[in-house]
Amino acid sequence: MLRLPLPPWKTGWRQKAALSLFELFLLTAFCLITNAAPAAETKADYQLLAAFDLPAHLLKATATITLAPGAATVVRLDGLRVTAVELDGVEVKAGGPTLTIAASAAERRLIIHYRKEVSSMADGLIEKAGIDLSDNWYPQLDFPALFHLQAIIPANFLAVSEADSISTEAVPNSRLVTFKFSRPLTYLHFVAGPYVKREVAFGGGKSLYTYFFPEDAELAADYLRKGKAYIRRYEKLIGPYPYQRFSIVENRLPTGYAMPTFTLLGQAVVRLPFIVDTSLGHEILHSWFGNAIGVDYSQGNWCEGLTTYLADQSFAAERGQGALFRKGQLIKFAAVNRELGGTIEEFKGGEASPNPRRIARRAVGYGKASMLFHMLRRKVGDRVFFAALRDFYRRMDGKTASWRDIEQSFKNAGGSGLQSFFKQWLTQKDVPDLKAEDISLKEANGRLRLKFTIAQSNKVPYKIEVPVVITNDFGQRRETVNLTSKSKKVELT
Structure with missing residues (x-):
């Protein structure tokens, strides 16, 4: 391998005093895209150039981060081998898992050269079969940034990342892929392969x-x-x-x-x-809910329940299996520890894991939350339900949203009296525990009179509409009982 002298402007850095042609190309190519200032709506403009040594399972990259005036950040460097750091033209020592950058009245520029060896599937994948980088593969800020990613990949690979457009140009024995995306991101992902x-x-x-x-x-x-x-x-x-x-x-x-x-x-x-x-x-629907509209996790993750309802549960209903799907959701919820599952409002993430706590939380955040939307749709009707979703998307696209924002959209769409509905379903760990008591059937003046009491044993009673089905030799009769307390006496003729 031909080795070249280190350029004079790098001589003060603590790194090897020679560069391969590959590394020199990485540096010079990066210089072409590092002049942009932060976008007005973001605190940082993040330029990232990545290249790969597939046999060594190695990522070699340079991040140039331009911070807007007044922006401070703690940069996470977990799992990265940092080779050089420069802040506003001055060398900085980075020896730990984080790097704290203080705010300044002027724009600041941070340049980080680093490497990452992917030695296990837990870290991702860098090999001849393909590349997958999802976690801890670049210096991560503690707020969203506007990313400009370029990657040098093998000539037989194609690559995908978050982007409005992806362009490719040939370079010696490789491809230079450029990703342009107009929205700030909290996390950046990259995948490539012989696609x-x-x-x-x-x-x-x-x-x-x-x-x-x-x-x-x-x-x-x-x-x-x-x-x-x-x-x-x-x-x-x-x-x-x-x-x-x-x-x-x-x-x-x-x-x-x-x-x-x-x-x-x-x-x-x-x-x-x-x-x-x-x-x-389900995954395509997340384009609207979870991606275009982000989740305010401090107030709970609403998007998995909503996506499950509008995708998985709706697909099952269209196949004539809606009741079976809902029964499955209830069985999953009944099988888990209520204390481990918590409330819908406490649900944060959607990790798939055999851990009992996470299984319980998924039963709440996916299953119970999807049933919340099912009940809400039945309560307000299709017109208000979908008008509220359109209002929610129109108002919150490009922002993070909470359950409060969803409730506001239903109010905007004409839903009324929903405050107690959202409060009880978001904040209580249980579900209504109902039973019929004191059942009697008597005849008076030639007519049958059915009396019974609907009681709920919950510590905090729910305000719910209880469907009642009465079956006799002539068929079925359906009634709805509005239950607002621990019990209610019902009389039907």
Whole structure:
């Protein structure tokens, strides 16, 4: 390997005094994109150039972060081997997992050169079969930034990250991929591999893509057809698709993630025949709820329950299995420890894990929360329900939202008397525990009179509408009882 002298402006840095041609190209290419100032709506403009040594499972990268005046941050460096740091043209020593940058009245520029060796699947993937970087692969700020990512990848690879547009140009024995995205991000993801790319337009100059491995390329047509149908479905229900593109990307690792502008599905998952009819719609729906509208986790994660209701539960209902799906949700909730599960408002994340606490929390954050939206829709009707969702998307697109914002949208759409509804379902750990007592059936003046008491044993009683079904030799009769206290006497003739 030819080695070149270190440029004079680098001689004060604590790093080896020579660069390979590969590393020199990385530095000079990066200089082309480091002159942008922070966008007005963000605290930081984040330029990142990454390159890879696949046989060594190694990422080599340079981050240039321009902080707006008055912006301070603590930069996380977990899992990174930092080789040099410069702040406003002065060398800085970085020896720990974090780097604190104080605010300044003037704009500040932080440059970090670093490496990361991916030695296990827990860290991601860097090898000839593909690249997957999701966690701890770049210096991370403690607030969203406007990212400008460039990556040097093998000539036979294609790459995907959060982007409005992806462009590629040939460089010696490689490709330089540039990602442009107009929205600030809290986290950045990157995946690359020997993909076969397919594309279909879905209106407004926007496109849907698949990035599948050659051995699974024949699956692309079905994913494109169903993916386009899901986008149209949710545009009709909620509002315009928020980005310029959406990509369905196959991964060597067993993942099932939804990020702004793409979903990352494990190879084993992609091959399952039912995924296009179930999980794919769920992940696409996160484009609106969870990505375009972020989650204010300090007040609970609303998006998994809403997405489960509008995707998984709705798909089951359309197959004639709505009652069976809801029963399954209730069984999952009944099987877990209520104290471990907590309340809907306390639910933060959606990790899939065999840990009993996380299983309990998923039963609450996905299952019980989806039932909340089911009850809410029945309470206010379809017109108000979907008008509220459209209002929620229109008001909160590009922002983080809480349950309070959802409640406000239902109020805006004409829903009334919902304060107690949201309060009880968000803050109580249990569900209504009901029973019928003191049942009597008597005849008077030639008419049957049914009397009974509906009682709930909950410590804090729910205010709910209880469906009652009475069955006799002539058929069934359905009534609804408005229960607002521990018990209520009911009389039917």
